Amino acid sequence: MLEVKDVVKAFDKSLVINGVSFSIAENEVVALLGPNGAGKTTMVNLISGHLQPTSGKILLNGEDITNASPYQRIKKGIARNFQITHLFEDLSVLDNVRTCVLSNRNQLGRFFKPASGYKEATEEARAILGIFNLEQFSDQPGSELSEGDKKVLDTAMTFALKPDFLLLDEPTSGVATADKFKVMDTIIDAIGKRGTATLIIEHDMDIVSDYCQRVLVLAEGTILARGTPQEVMDDPRAQETLFGVSE
């Protein structure tokens, strides 16, 4: 599905990503771990097209997308959310999702029929809200949701783009600890229904070990360790990088 090959990214003279390679298959949920400043967000930006690598290649379904613009990548099936929630706060929750659905159907450039007149898109949006348990908020503006629900809506919007490949940058940051698992359950459940390949950036090891099949540990621009959550937890080098001390 997604392949990253020998990607290097330098800002001025400092190497932020130094020869990273990995691949993620269909239906797989992979976590990207690493201390602050390890280059996680840079990696996400490279994949979503907000940055161009200095060298190396990125392939989606075998097609080289290294030089494609973010817009082209969206159209090819890459979707991402942001570490900080980015909603259309004045639009209703339904419209937030429906806009994404319409975008996916290439119907955004339509001028005259009201958005609510697009029956199929509306039903699809409602279905997605159903999957993410947001139905009851449909007609409220996005700004009125709780932080946790906002986070879920943010992910729902990404999901509504029906991506082949999903990038989730800290989908539970800002969510109350008690709700984190509920949020992740919802997200992973939804993803599972479509078989999307997913890369999650996450700090919380509990979440990682519960929801991800594989883990990549990024430190100082290279991949330090990879494997199942358990394998990585047992790796002393990874332990030191992630938790500061080896147990």
Add this chain to the structure above:
Amino acid sequence: MGLIYALNGLYFAAFLFLTSLGLSIILGVMGILNLAHGSLYAIGGFVAAYFIGMMTGSPAVLMLVTAAAAAMVLAGAVGLVMETTLLKPMYKRPLEYQLLITFGILMLIEDLIKLVFGGESRYASAPFDAMGSIEITGHTYPVYFLFVMGITALAGLFIWWLMAKTKLGIMLRAIEMDRDMAQAMGIPMRRLTVVAFVLGAALAGLGGALVVPTTPAVLGMGMDVLIMAFIVVVIGGLGSLKGTLVGSLLVGLTRSFTVAFYAELEMPLLFMIAVLILVVKPEGLFGQK
């Protein structure tokens, strides 16, 4: 003749520099395009004309100093009132409110000037006449213009010193570069904003004071200056001292030489330059986005 054309250009540039500096500072520090800036200039003009009229018979320099001081104080005072009462609540409001309130203030000041000074034009050319003319390479040239250039150079140096060498200036520039960061650093934003605004208003007042000896103070005199200052700021860059200087020189000299050789092009050329710069580099030659 070339020298005279250049001098003419410099004089116009000097005058533009004074009037656009305030607009530029306010835009840079506060992010507000003050449409009432020209009205502050008009206040300066009317106040100076009033004082010069009162002091008939005094030496030219004394008249000018008094008139300029009075104009700066009054324009500054109006600026102070305007900033603290009307603009202060606007900083957190969207752009449309900021622009519209200055538009409203412009209309208010225009009519207040008429209420206070009456509708008749005010002539105050005594200092201009008293200074006479000198010969420069066989051409007669009014001394007053040289005087204005001198004053502007001094004012420019003072502002440069203020911005580059004093703590006040450094803090102002910090605000210009990054408002949030400046706030986080504990810079007293509120007080500085007031200072910057009053400074800009006083400079506009000075510009108005210096112009009335050459042209009468008339109702609506601020509208046109606003447009010229706007062009300078757009060319030079929002909030940049260097940009304002370069913008003024560019506009002043371009105008002088186009009038001499291709008179028809005068205004369109200036607008074209402004639009071109806006298209290519919307923050202006020396501005930051």
Add this chain to the structure above:
Amino acid sequence: MAQKTNRRQFLKMAGAAGLGAGAVSVMGTKALAAKKSIPKTPIKVAAISFLSGPAAGPFGIPGDNAYKMMADVYNKQGGILGRKIDLISLDEAGGAKTQVELARKLILEDKVDVILGYISSGDCKAVLPLSDELGGLMLAYDCGTHVLMEGKKSPYKTPKFQLGFRTSAHLGQDNIALALAIKKYMPDVKKIAGINQDYAWGRDSWHIFELAIKKLLPQVEIVKTLWPKIFTTDYTAHISALQGSGAQIIHSSLWGGDAVTFIKQAKAAGLFKQAKMAMSRGEPYPQELGAEFPEGQFLCCAGAHYFLYPAWDKWPLNKWFVSEFKKRYGKYPTYPSYHAYQAITAYKTAVEKASSLVGGWPTMEQTAKAMGNLSFETPSGYCVINKDHNAREDCLVGISKMTKDYPFPILDPQRLEVFPSFQVNAPAGLTTEEWIAGWKS
């Protein structure tokens, strides 16, 4: 209800438009007229001039002052046919679009008896057609554009507007008179330049002047035409360009602060050592500039409107007008004040004339009939309103000269050139351009 009256007004209007010969016969029946009574209510007169903006000082306020003074004077004499004048001074602000709306309000809602107004040519062009559209009497009092009442091609139908008039002569006469004066005093002039504001007024003024001077003095070469923006405060660049051109005469229609600023800066830069000004409406500026105003310049008075002409001993009305104005406002009247006098007096005279023919208070249409072909005394001599509804006046061009009697240069009494109106105004039905083209050189 309001609507009904208005419909009726339209019908009346429609009738009046085609009245023609009918009106004459109505006016002829004097006996019937004498019985009609005149209402006691005041006459609503709207006077519109610039009361804000840069044109307020030089034109709007002197004009408005004269309106106020004359309304006052006429009211003391008993008003017009015993009815007091209720003068409403309004601001000619906000551009043509506001003025159109305002004129509609004045005619339809406030139902004023007459509108005296407009300094800007753009406003005149936009508003005057409303006179016939809405059925309101309008006297344009100061705007200068020659095309206001002229058709596109000669001969054209006159009058253009049944209820619209202009009670002063247009810019054609100023510029033609200037050209004639130049021909008389400097017949050998070779190089002429022009500096006129870059809008219709400046462009039109230069256009007529250029046509006339080329016809009168074919040897003249136009060495420079400058078009500064209106309300320019710095003319140094233009002055240098004029000096560089070697012009002997500089034609200019600059007005207000622009004229003052230009002359002041030009004098300091020594322009008048090599060239003379020919100012199409230069009359007010010696008074504004005082002794600083250079001597020997050609100044046209937008008609014969000058505080010293006609001489006071020969024409007491001028003496009275000047003294009364000076007493009230501390200044000598300038041409906009004279224009205002002409507008309000034209209305008064026309009403009185119409009433003497039909008796009672004349209708608007009767007043309009009386106004076409009206001649009346003004402080400047006689004003004639022609059948094209445009006024004709004599035109005075003088040369500035310092005397002992005034603190500013006056027009040299030895060299006052007064051109009779037929010499400087196109006859009704001919456009000014085509009239000039037909001159024998």
Add this chain to the structure above:
Amino acid sequence: MTNYLFSSRALGYLLALIVLLLLPQVLSPYHLTLVETGLSLAIMALGLNLLLRYAGVLSFGHGAYFAAGAYAVGLLNMYFPDNFSFELAMLASLGVSALVSALFGFVCVRHTRIFFSILTLALAMLMFAILEKAYHFTGGSDGIRIPLPTFFGIELTGMRRFQFLVGPYYYIVVGIFAAATLVMLAVVNSPFGKALQATRDNEVRAEMVGIRVKRFRWYAFVISGTFCGLSGGVWSFVNGHITPEISGWVFSGEIVYMVLLGGFMIFEGPIVGAMLFTYLRLYAVAWTEYWMLIVGGTLVLLVLLLPGGVTGGIAGLAARLRPGRGGGRG
């Protein structure tokens, strides 16, 4: 369409339309022309609000597109007086203003915030300079007179202009205004309208859900400019004369004033604003020479005390009087 044809809004619209159509029976012809002016300006206010409310950018130079529409009519009359028909004039103002706004908009939409406003302002001034400078082509500052057009082949020469204005033309204006309002309502509710609001709320995110932000903003600019052009075209007949001032920044500022006066958060706000502004300004000028104190003072008070404009204020008041949820949306 059916969805909101039967909603309460649709009912309100129908009522408003009926009132507008009945106005000639109760209003004096003079007030009818004012309403006509207000309605034609309302089309422009709606256009500006598409950018301000729905795209989140403030144009301070919309006079340029109004002027483009009005001058299309004026120049058509000047150069093709034999083909001066109303339908052609409307097509010309739509076409020319669409062209001008497409050109200017292409440059402007690359920027947002104050840069956008400054650029639009500068372009309007450029337009003003061209209209006034091209004296031989446009009549310069004196402007162009707009006579009566032919109307789908019908000659109106026998009619007095004012009869036309308060007679058939009033219904034409109401018709065009109603059509324009419905089109705008459709646009803001369409997928495009929602996407536009998405770009306003969050440009970064909008891009990430596949909205081409600049292109959409550009479309909005062109639609907005074309509304202004239509407004200018319709208005030019009401006023009968056009001058370059309508492209100046002062008039452009007044357009923003109208929108804010009515309240830009509510779809119908700009319409109310255009109507109120027409009356406010005219009565201030007619009442006192210090009219700028009134118009300017009203503006300052409005910004300080009633930022939601008149309709926003009424909606707020209604919400307070009616406790509990519901009903308060615009």
